[in-house]
Amino acid sequence: MDTQSLDNNVSPTSIVWRKLARQLMVMPLTALLVSATFVPGEAEPAGLSGSWSGSGWVSFSTGAKEKARCRAKYRRVSSETYKVHAICATRSGKASQTATIYKVTNSRYRGSFYNIDYNVRGTIRVVVSGSSQSVSLSGDGASASLNLSKR
Numbered sequence: 442m443d444t445q446s447l448d449n450n451v452s453p454t455s456i457v458w459r460k461l462a463r464q465l466m467v468m469p470l471t472a473l474l475v476s477a478t479f480v481p482g483e484a485e486p487a488g489l490s491g492s493w494s495g496s497g498w499v500s501f502s503t504g505a506k507e508k509a510r511c512r513a514k515y516r517r518v519s520s521e522t523y524k525v526h527a528i529c530a531t532r533s534g535k536a537s538q539t540a541t542i543y544k545v546t547n548s549r550y551r552g553s554f555y556n557i558d559y560n561v562r563g564t565i566r567v568v569v570s571g572s573s574q575s576v577s578l579s580g581d582g583a584s585a586s587l588n589l590s591k592r
Contacts, residue, residue: 488591489550489569490517495589499531502582507531511587513576523550525565529585534558538578540565554578 492514499509513527521544528537535558542552542565550567563580572591578584 489515489523489574491515492592493574493589494592495573495587497576497585497587499529499585500583505533507533509585509587511589512592513589520544525554529587542567554580559583 494512496510500506509529509531511529516524525540538556540554542550548569554565561581568575576587
């Protein structure tokens with residue numbers, strides 16, 4: 442049997458069914474490709490931008506350790522960068538810090554801070570979990586560990 446006689450023996454109805462079957466097999470693959478194209482990247486965890494407050498401990502270069510209360514404002518600069526301004530108070534005084542942090546993973550940030558009141562510079566690390574975050578700062582012999590919540 443040659444291919445000409447095969448084509449002549451195929452009814453128009455079976456041709457339609459074959460085309461329909463091919464289209465139905467292609468549609469799920471197309472849908473998969475389209476959905477993969479529009480999958481968003483890592484989302485910002487619980488909206489890091491905005492106001493946060495909380496408390497923790499500050500260890501001074503003298504060896505003294507004091508409880509601290511802090512308020513911080515985060516402003517998004519780019520998809521992976523934030524500017525931070527924080528004011529913290531201990532029983533011995535109040536201090537203002539600024540920082541720039543960069544996304545390391547979806548919930549972790551790292552950067553540098555500067556405390557203008559005491560001329561202290563160092564490293565800041567932020568780990569976000571929902572509407573709370575753990576912040577650690579270290580530099581020039583001093584360190585701090587804080588837990589902040591979204592306000």
